[in-house]
Amino acid sequence: KAGVTQTPRYLIKTRGQQVTLSCSPISGHRSVSWYQQTPGQGLQFLFEYFSETQRNKGNFPGRFSGRQFSNSRSEMNVSTLELGDSALYLCASSLGPRGLAGAETQYFGPGTRLLVL
Amino acid sequence: LAKTTQPISMDSYEGQEVNITCSHNNIATNDYITWYQQFPSQGPRFIIQGYKTKVTNEVASLFIPADRKSSTLSLPRVSLSDTAVYYCLVGELNRDDKIIFGKGTRLHILP
Numbered sequence: 001k002a003g004v005t006q007t008p009r010y011l012i013k014t015r016g017q018q019v020t021l022s023c024s025p026i027s028g029h030r031s032v033s034w035y036q037q038t039p040g041q042g043l044q045f046l047f048e049y050f051s052e053t054q055r056n057k058g059n060f061p062g063r064f065s066g067r068q069f070s071n072s073r074s075e076m077n078v079s080t081l082e083l084g085d086s087a088l089y090l091c092a093s094s095l096g097p098r099g100l101a102g103a104e105t106q107y108f109g110p111g112t113r114l115l116v117l
Numbered sequence: 118l119a120k121t122t123q124p125i126s127m128d129s130y131e132g133q134e135v136n137i138t139c140s141h142n143n144i145a146t147n148d149y150i151t152w153y154q155q156f157p158s159q160g161p162r163f164i165i166q167g168y169k170t171k172v173t174n175e176v177a178s179l180f181i182p183a184d185r186k187s188s189t190l191s192l193p194r195v196s197l198s199d200t201a202v203y204y205c206l207v208g209e210l211n212r213d214d215k216i217i218f219g220k221g222t223r224l225h226i227l228p
Binding site for chain 1: 149151153158159160161162163166204218219220221
């Protein structure tokens with residue numbers, strides 16, 4: 001079974017531009033979560049989608065948005081890029097929605113490395 | 118989300134058994150404990166998950182004492198390729214939490 005795939009793997013943008021990142025979950029997985037990872041802040045949760053609905057959202061500005069399609073593929077968009085948005089963006093999928101107990105295992109993709117100049 | 122405390126870094130040698138302990142004093146009754154491994158510029162990889170006592174799979178063991186306030190990830194006979202960052206995750210997302218993965222433990226395996 002193929003793992004989580006993310007495209008593109010690397011991206012260079014300039015300040016003020018916008019970017020769209022794509023994530024294809026493991027076949028049969030319906031939950032997709034997005035994370036931002038930076039050396040200083042570690043791995044931070046952006047949002048989670050399940051059955052095309054955003055279930056949870058982390059503490060990020062409105063410039064960060066996402067959506068999920070009927071085939072569970074997901075995209076995230078960052079508008080008006082800032083230098084601080086340079087990071088590794090990770091997507092993770094799981095069979096069901098994530099719950100407070102943490103029993104739902106997440107499977108991560110390789111990430112998209114975004115560099116904002 | 119229960120806060121976790123792990124050692125920042127550890128060194129060990131090839132062939133040794135490595136134990137990484139995570140403290141989670143305010144773990145909730147229903148919380149699971151999950152460990153992930155991450156190599157540079159890659160996404161975290163699930164290693165093992167448990168709720169209580171001991172869990173073992175093909176790559177690791179997870180020991181959880183009765184009070185569940187800590188857990189220990191055990192890696193048998195490590196190799197150089199086990200050099201990575203290991204994250205202990207307790208419970209799941211709390212809507213108000215910004216950081217759900219801690220800093221992790223940077224494990225360095227020496228030849």
